Each structure stands twice: as C-alpha cells, then as structure tokens.
Amino acid sequence: MSNKLNKASVLVLNRNWQAINIRTPEDAICQMATGVATGLEIEAEDQIRPVSWAEWLTLPIREQDEAVRTVRGAIRMPTVIVLANFAKVPKKRPKFGAKAIRERDGNRCQYTGRVLKPEEGSIDHILPVSRGGKDAWDNCVWACKAINSRKGNRLPDEAGLKLLTMPKAPKELPMTALIRNHQGIADWRLFLSE
Structure with missing residues (x-):
C-alpha cells in the first residue's frame, strides 16, 4: 500500500485549474490536510466539485477509487487537487538529449532537410x-547517420x-504542455490537452 502512496499519481492544478505538476498521494493528502490544496471530487465531466479536507474524510470509497487505510478508516486517494493560493504556470525547458534535439529540429536532418x-x-x-x-x-x-x-x-x-538553420535552445514551455498522462488516469483527461 505504501507503494501506491509514493507513486506520482495526483495531478496538481493551480488555483485557476491549470495543470502544473504531478505529486504522490502522500504529498497531496498532506497538502489537503494543511489547507494548501483542495481535493476534487469528480463524478463526471460536468460533476466536479472542490471538497474540503474535513468533507474528504467522509467521502465514500467508490469501486474505481484507490484508498489508504488509516486508524480512522479508509480514505479515498485523490486523483486531482487544486492549490489554494498558487496562480502561476511554471515554465520549463525540455531536458537536453537526443529526443529533445530531434523534436526541436522537427525530425529533419539539418544538413539535407530530409x-x-x-x-x-x-x-x-x-x-x-x-x-x-x-x-x-x-x-x-x-x-x-550517413551525413x-x-x-x-x-x-x-x-x-x-551547410547547416539549414543555426541551432539554439528551445523556448521554455508552460508545465501544462509537458505533463503527460502515462498512467491513463481518467480524471486527468479533463485537465490535460493530450
């Protein structure tokens, strides 16, 4: 069970409901319990509501929910939280490497254009x-490779x-553009444009 608590599976939204990060359920629960964030109860695309920590503790555990067992009983693990006071969308440059170079150059040989x-x-x-x-x-x-x-x-x-274009560092992108739903968490699809 602690494995589930330490696996990054909670989407973090800023107070404008823009995706900015991914956290572990353990981090998310701590943020909710201290009032830094609010959990989102998501029933359907048109049934989303912020839930205070006190109310979160009383939410029923549904079939699709992961839960953590505590001395007070089971608590639903959040899938999406909203930070109470953070509005910025952090920016980040892609990590330098072959994939990033290839993407920056549009999969095109910079000598032949192919x-x-x-x-x-x-x-x-x-x-x-x-x-x-x-x-x-x-x-x-x-x-x-031949060239x-x-x-x-x-x-x-x-x-x-002769180079087609002189290379330079790619622009920093908003974190929202870099977050991927590799785990296929249904609730995240409402907040990510993949």
Missing part, C-alpha cells in the same frame, strides 16, 4: 567533441556541408 525516422538520425556536434565541442543546444543538431558519419570530426564547411 525528414528522418528516429532510428535514421543521430546527434551531430557542429564543433566535434574531439575538438572541444560541448553537449549544448547551440552545438548539437539532428542529422542523418554524420561522413562529417566525422570535421566542421561542417570542412566536410562540404
């Missing part, structure tokens, strides 16, 4: 690592190549 399947491309360091190049947004592009291999440890102009 759209690639993920397995057809790889990261190319414009200034090769062997010559002091860094793993950085402005030094890495998505390139087809990348042909370029080797040379600069693009030394290999007779």
Whole structure:
C-alpha cells in the first residue's frame, strides 16, 4: 500500500485549474490536510466539485477509487487537487538529449532537410567533441547517420556541408504542455490537452 502512496499519481492544478505538476498521494493528502490544496471530487465531466479536507474524510470509497487505510478508516486517494493560493504556470525547458534535439529540429536532418525516422538520425556536434565541442543546444543538431558519419570530426564547411538553420535552445514551455498522462488516469483527461 505504501507503494501506491509514493507513486506520482495526483495531478496538481493551480488555483485557476491549470495543470502544473504531478505529486504522490502522500504529498497531496498532506497538502489537503494543511489547507494548501483542495481535493476534487469528480463524478463526471460536468460533476466536479472542490471538497474540503474535513468533507474528504467522509467521502465514500467508490469501486474505481484507490484508498489508504488509516486508524480512522479508509480514505479515498485523490486523483486531482487544486492549490489554494498558487496562480502561476511554471515554465520549463525540455531536458537536453537526443529526443529533445530531434523534436526541436522537427525530425529533419539539418544538413539535407530530409525528414528522418528516429532510428535514421543521430546527434551531430557542429564543433566535434574531439575538438572541444560541448553537449549544448547551440552545438548539437539532428542529422542523418550517413551525413554524420561522413562529417566525422570535421566542421561542417570542412566536410562540404551547410547547416539549414543555426541551432539554439528551445523556448521554455508552460508545465501544462509537458505533463503527460502515462498512467491513463481518467480524471486527468479533463485537465490535460493530450
């Protein structure tokens, strides 16, 4: 049971009901109990209501609900909570890596312009690592493996190549755009645009 309490499965909304984070039920219950957040009782898409902690303790456990057992009895685990006093939507830059480079470059080889399947491309360091190049947004592009291999440890102009666009770090995105419902929690679908 403690495994369920420590698995990030509660969607956190700001006070404007915008998705901003994911927390564990343990964190969510603590936030609800201290008045930092309110749980949402969700019966259907048009039947959503904020519930105070005192009332949450009395909610019946439905068939689809997960519950935590306490000395006072079973408590329904929340799936979505709303923060009482937080209105911002935090922003975050995608984590640097091959997938993020590929997405930034639109799955397109930055030398030929050809759209690639993920397995057809790889990261190319414009200034090769062997010559002091860094793993950085402005030094890495998505390139087809054959071109990348042909370029080797040379600069693009030394290999007779020209970049289509100069790479740069992607813009920070609102957290709302980065949250994914990998667990398929039905209640989350009301608040995420996937």
